[in-house]
Amino acid sequence: MAYLSASRYLSGLIFLGRGWVFMIADQYDVFLFDLDGVIYRDDVVLAGSRRCIRKLRALGKKVYFLTNDPRPTRQELYDRLKSMKISVSQEEIITSGWATAQYLAENNISDVFAIATEGFISELEALGIRTKIEVSCQAVVAGYNENTNFAQIQQAIRHLEKGSRFIATNADKSFPGRNGRCIATGAIVEMIRMVSGKQPFIIGKPYSYIFSIVFRRVVPGSRMVMIGDSLETDILGAHRQGIDAILLYKDKLRFPSKYDYRMPDNIIPNILDLFKPNVEVKNWRNPGFPWPDDVKPGVAAVIFNAQRQVLLVRRNDNGLWSLPSGHLEIGETVIEAIKREIQEETGLIVDVKKLIGVYSDPVSQVFSYPSGATTHFITLSFLCCITGGCMQADYSEIAEVAFFDISNLPINLLKMHPQWLTDALVEQSFSFLR
Ligand SMILES: [Mg+2]
Secondary structure (H helix, E strand, O other): OOOHHHHHHHHHHHOOOOOOOHHHHHHOOEEEOOOOOOOOEEOOEEOHHHHHHHHHHHHHOOOEEEEEEOOOOOOHHHHHHHHHOOOOHHHHEHHHHHHHHHHHHOOOOOOEEEEEOOOHHHHHHHOOOEEOOOOOOEEEEEEOOOOOHHHHHHHHHHHHHOEEEEEOOOOOEEEEEEEHHHHHHHHHHHHHHHOOOOEEEEEEOOOHHHHHHHHHHOOOOOOEEEEEEEEHHHHHHHHHHEEEEEEOOOOOOOOOOOOOOOOOEEOOHHHHHOOOOOOOOOOOOOOOOOOOOEEEEEEEEEOOOOOEEEEEEOOOOOOEOOEEEEEEEOOOOOOHHHHHHHHHHHHHHEEEEEEEEEEEEHHHHHEEOOOOOEEEEEEEEEEEEEEEEEOOOOOOOOOOOOOHHHHHHOEEEEEOOHHHHHHHOOOOOOOOOO
16 A cells, blocks of 8 residues: 555656656556456456456546447446446446447437347437337447347348448457357348448447547546457557557567557556556557558559640549559459559550559558548559540549649649659659558
């Protein structure tokens, strides 16, 4: 106890001199805990978690519990934590099911078709959201119920086809069971998404809505940290929100990129290590691009006419001008892909003269689409020359095709294309790797 009082007294020193670092508990005001795998596993309280929460409260810290499990009500989790002798209030428990009910109410959605447990249904009905719909509904809500059947999934797809919104409590595809992996909400969501073609709005970690509920409750400027056991939900989710994240794990991990959002700011094997002296947390810094869902190979072309003007297309999806570009289809070579893209977008037939550069820096190569999907493109840019065809825009994807003077490019040009054009104008035999 003597140590705790001393560290509380001295905690300000951490930020005045980097040589003085105290326990992690001193470095934050608000602690967000995942539940399963951090506080308990199934119905068994995990070693140290009870003491950890008690010590944080003694230090005057704010504590919240964020779980993607949409099945239990907050009251049920409150009862479970109390039975484990963990001090908690119901206000501190945020489930993806309860958060979904909040989201629906905020967005005036009052009739839903829900795949849900009785607990989740009661959270919805507590906010006046009707789940016993007869013909149509405003939204399909995907939670989890062990008795979910094929007919219910089919029904959900029918509602989406008629125009209902698609809301998912979370995207976790499986969880560990006694006899192997078990189906979770994300697997049901994926089935509905694949057949309906509709992208869900997802409430739980690693998406923002569940975190936004905490943000509204804490004092602005509070120092926040997430403690979790999942890289894909807890760590990624916290980093997407710009807050630090600590992984509860016993081994070392390696990540392919130093910018990986899933890289924890510290790894601790025991939850009580939050109170170990001299443990520094690497503060998360946004690397300047949103975390992508996938990586795709892309191609682009720089094409000059006889007057040394460059060919640009105006895209229908975002209204911006760009070099002709696209991504590879399965089985295509990059040469086949760029020739096809140019012919589809502009009606022109081209030959490839040389590779100008390969562009992979995520800061300029990660794109977010209105659907919510985010892709990291690795793009090969080629110098091409026209050998035939007749210039005409493909009006489904491209609104306009035109040549522009290099000194008079349109203002609304895709942000990285001026660099690609500059590289094309350099009279060099090598290709750029950016
Ligand atoms: Mg967990």
